[in-house]
Amino acid sequence: MAARPKITVVGAGNVGASVAQYAVEKELGDVVLVDVVEGVPQGKALDLAQAGPIHRYDAALVGSNGYDETGDSDVVVITAGLARKPGMTRDDLLFKNAEIVGSVVEQIVARSKNAILVLVTNPLDAMVQLAWKKSGFQTARVVGMAGVLDSARFRTFIAQELQVSVENVTAFVLGGHGDTMVPLPRYSTVAGIPITELLPKEKIDALVQRTANGGAEIVGLLKTGSAYYAPSASVVAMVNAIANDTREILPVCAWTTGQYGVSDVYLGVPARLGRAGVDEVVELDLNEDELARLREAAEGIRAKCEDLAKL
Numbered sequence: 001m002a003a004r005p006k007i008t009v010v011g012a013g014n015v016g017a018s019v020a021q022y023a024v025e026k027e028l029g030d031v032v033l034v035d036v037v038e039g040v041p042q043g044k045a046l047d048l049a050q051a052g053p054i055h056r057y058d059a060a061l062v063g064s065n066g067y068d069e070t071g072d073s074d075v076v077v078i079t080a081g082l083a084r085k086p087g088m089t090r091d092d093l094l095f096k097n098a099e100i101v102g103s104v105v106e107q108i109v110a111r112s113k114n115a116i117l118v119l120v121t122n123p124l125d126a127m128v129q130l131a132w133k134k135s136g137f138q139t140a141r142v143v144g145m146a147g148v149l150d151s152a153r154f155r156t157f158i159a160q161e162l163q164v165s166v167e168n169v170t171a172f173v174l175g176g177h178g179d180t181m182v183p184l185p186r187y188s189t190v191a192g193i194p195i196t197e198l199l200p201k202e203k204i205d206a207l208v209q210r211t212a213n214g215g216a217e218i219v220g221l222l223k224t225g226s227a228y229y230a231p232s233a234s235v236v237a238m239v240n241a242i243a244n245d246t247r248e249i250l251p252v253c254a255w256t257t258g259q260y261g262v263s264d265v266y267l268g269v270p271a272r273l274g275r276a277g278v279d280e281v282v283e284l285d286l287n288e289d290e291l292a293r294l295r296e297a298a299e300g301i302r303a304k305c306e307d308l309a310k311l
């Protein structure tokens, strides 16, 4: 019998621990949790293992402060780093988190040459590019999570506004994770009907605005730390697509090679995700305004990556 997929989660904080929880509850594989804080990954792994008899999962859960246990992982989720505090932007985290993510990637790739890396740490788009460079992996095997979360937020607000099941609602939010996100109302639907046919423009604008501010709204409420339930659920949707080779089309931060007129930068785009990572960036038929905003997001990310390269 084939072994269960091996999923490593680096950073056993709010997002990382919830990723581990959802991943074992969905029986996606065995999980290794890594963190620098002594005892925390070990304690959370043990605690989650003891939920197994109740939730009925047999996954192996290991916690560690080192990387030896991560060898030959199939999927590695990187959440290590600092999270936003009230008043901080995602970009305030750039240099500190670059140092952390850079060293994590080195440790991981030395032991897992065939893994798919899923980046979560902010500022997301720049961290994905940095991880790809450090890893020496093909671009398809390094991907970032942001669009699934931003789209889930948009879907939630649409469902609440129209009083319909979230299951009826699809949405695409592309672009950067932050001020340059590009929600696409024309490609956001309720039972197949674009929301542009269901809601007036002012209402859609308000939902788009709330989506763009979705992370900050939660940071403002929590006061310490940022959102983690929806972020970790979004990561696990991507881990599922990879571990089970579902080839779902999801909005993810993927490498561009000319799609939407953008090249050689990681950007939030719809992509087909499976065992080999991103196997295709899907091109939607965007209008001039949507294209312009997506290209502007790409240039913003490119500039941030150039700042990092100067380090």
Ligand code: TXD
Binding pocket: 010, 011, 012, 013, 014, 015, 016, 034, 035, 036, 037, 079, 080, 081, 082, 083, 084, 093, 097, 100, 103, 104, 119, 120, 121, 122, 123, 124, 145, 146, 149, 177, 225, 226, 227, 228, 231
């Ligand atoms: O959409 C998205 N991509 C995001 C991104 C959604 C939510 C959170 N997003 C970002 O993920 C957030 O801005 C942070 O940069 C990361 C992790 O967020 P989380 O809320 O989980 O932060 P925590 O609870 O502070 O956890 C971070 C953990 C913490 O336990 C640290 O001890 C650990 O990272 N850490 C490290 N682990 C391993 N190795 C090193 N070097 C390290 N440094 C810190």
